[in-house]
Amino acid sequence: xxxxxxxxxxxxxxxxxxxxxxxxxxxxxxxxxxxxxxxxxxxxxxxxxxxxxxxxxxxxxxxxxxxxxxxxxxxxxxxxxxxxxxxxxxxxxxxxxxxxxxxxxxxxxxxxxxxxxxxxxxxxxxxxxxxxxxxxxxxxxxxxxxxxxxxxxxxxxxxxxxxxxxxxxxxxxxxxxxxxxxxxxxxxxxxxxxxxxxxxxxxxxxxxxxxxxxxxxxxxxxxxxxxxxxxxxxxxxxx
Amino acid sequence: xxxxxxxxxxxxxxxxxxxxxxxxxxxxxxxxxxxxxxxxxxxxxxxxxxxxxxxxxxxxxxxxxxxxxxxxxxxxxxxxxxxxxxxxxxxxxxxxxxxxxxxxxxxxxxxxxxxxxxxxxxxxxxxxxxxxxxxxxxxxxxxxxxxxxxxxxxxxxxxxxxxxxxxxxxxxxxxxxxxxxxxxxxxxxxxxxxxxxxxxxxxxxxxxxxxxxxxxxxxxxxxxxxxxxxxxxxxxxxx
Numbered sequence: 001x002x003x004x005x006x007x008x009x010x011x012x013x014x015x016x017x018x019x020x021x022x023x024x025x026x027x028x029x030x031x032x033x034x035x036x037x038x039x040x041x042x043x044x045x046x047x048x049x050x051x052x053x054x055x056x057x058x059x060x061x062x063x064x065x066x067x068x069x070x071x072x073x074x075x076x077x078x079x080x081x082x083x084x085x086x087x088x089x090x091x092x093x094x095x096x097x098x099x100x101x102x103x104x105x106x107x108x109x110x111x112x113x114x115x116x117x118x119x120x121x122x123x124x125x126x127x128x129x130x131x132x133x134x135x136x137x138x139x140x141x142x143x144x145x146x147x148x149x150x151x152x153x154x155x156x157x158x159x160x161x162x163x164x165x166x167x168x169x170x171x172x173x174x175x176x177x178x179x180x181x182x183x184x185x186x187x188x189x190x191x192x193x194x195x196x197x198x199x200x201x202x203x204x205x206x207x208x209x210x211x212x213x214x215x216x217x218x219x220x221x222x223x224x225x226x227x228x229x230x231x232x233x234x235x236x237x238x239x
Numbered sequence: 240x241x242x243x244x245x246x247x248x249x250x251x252x253x254x255x256x257x258x259x260x261x262x263x264x265x266x267x268x269x270x271x272x273x274x275x276x277x278x279x280x281x282x283x284x285x286x287x288x289x290x291x292x293x294x295x296x297x298x299x300x301x302x303x304x305x306x307x308x309x310x311x312x313x314x315x316x317x318x319x320x321x322x323x324x325x326x327x328x329x330x331x332x333x334x335x336x337x338x339x340x341x342x343x344x345x346x347x348x349x350x351x352x353x354x355x356x357x358x359x360x361x362x363x364x365x366x367x368x369x370x371x372x373x374x375x376x377x378x379x380x381x382x383x384x385x386x387x388x389x390x391x392x393x394x395x396x397x398x399x400x401x402x403x404x405x406x407x408x409x410x411x412x413x414x415x416x417x418x419x420x421x422x423x424x425x426x427x428x429x430x431x432x433x434x435x436x437x438x439x440x441x442x443x444x445x446x447x448x449x450x451x452x453x454x455x456x457x458x459x460x461x462x463x464x465x466x467x468x469x470x471x472x473x474x475x476x477x478x
């Protein structure tokens with residue numbers, strides 16, 4: 001399939017590499033491809049410069065957000081950070097029309113952006129905006145009524161999402177939520193191709209509230225397990 | 240042990256019955272014992288009148304909140320609903336001083352209490368207050384600096400908390416968080432006596448934010464699994 005991945009951060013790279021490995025034609029979108037390629041320093045999360053990563057991953061085409069989305073057949077993965085996603089996606093709405101848009105972002109507001117930071121044992125505890133009575137997934141769907149937004153991937157590190165068998169032989173649960181059943185089926189098939197066997201359909205997109213709010217629990221569990229896990233664990237819904 | 244359970248709702252009844260079964264001396268606290276016993280109608284959750292329940296559960300002593308807390312040796316379980324917990328507990332702070340106070344409440348604000356309700360596929364979707372940058376667990380600890388608050392039980396139906404083996408042979412995870420390590424050990428032992436084998440210490444009480452916010456995910460998973468599960472499932476942290 002022709003699949004677009006919007007974003008060049010760590011999570012987007014995980015999906016890009018995996019999709020190429022699975023034989024898909026992958027179009028990566030970035031705000032300004034020339035600027036992305038011109039960077040020679042690691043990004044703020046410590047990821048290597050994208051140009052360097054791209055040299056190690058042949059078969060990936062780097063384009064603008066809009067050109068990448070337009071090049072996609074059916075599936076677009078949104079790896080734009082939660083803070084900027086609505087604005088960036090609204091600008092390319094036409095290219096996303098009728099397509100399955102997978103959103104895995106948590107709408108974190110970081111302490112350095114906040115008037116009143118929230119000290120915690122982790123040092124940094126972002127807050128969520130929106131939260132509780134709305135979600136980023138729903139906001140994106142409202143901003144792009146012609147796209148089919150599916151919230152998924154968000155309860156895991158993306159390196160685990162693309163390689164579920166690395167944790168507990170893969171016997172853990174992935175969640176999907178959307179108001180579009182056909183798009184949910186498409187994402188379920190993609191997840192199966194990643195190796196997921198336990199994919200739970202939570203129902204409509206309103207469930208992205210719980211999925212995004214789970215982010216604090218995910219952090220707490222990672223903290224409880226200790227650094228040696230590096231966030232690499234799963235949650236299994238036990239019936 | 241002499242244990243107090245504050246509250247007469249469904250969850251409080253589960254703990255009360257289980258603790259009696261385990262041989263503890265249980266003191267149940269209610270706002271007004273006479274009024275509680277005078278009720279002849281089911282409560283708003285459909286539970287049978289407490290007097291009737293009490294007749295079927297000999298060995299339980301019904302007292303006021305303060306008298307029940309004072310009668311407890313080391314452990315008090317707070318089953319007062321999240322909306323009223325801080326006020327009710329603050330009024331009996333002296334009787335809780337130095338004791339382990341287990342809080343499992345979710346600070347739900349229900350639609351009928353709200354100016355702007357939040358329609359969802361469930362019909363009712365309560366919001367959380369506090370949420371994200373504070374939690375009920377932390378509020379209770381701030382209001383009762385002499386008590387040792389432990390947040391736990393909150394990620395499960397209380398009928399599952401007292402009987403973990405009813406779900407997936409008991410191989411799922413229970414979480415504890417507290418700023419008091421000795422109190423956390425006490426709660427861990429209590430959970431072991433309930434049958435829990437996988438108890439994950441998330442760390443300090445700030446983690447109750449994630450535990451309480453998980454409530455929406457718990458609802459969504461229950462919705463996804465379907466009514467036949469009636470909320471009876473577990474989550475296993477897969478390492």
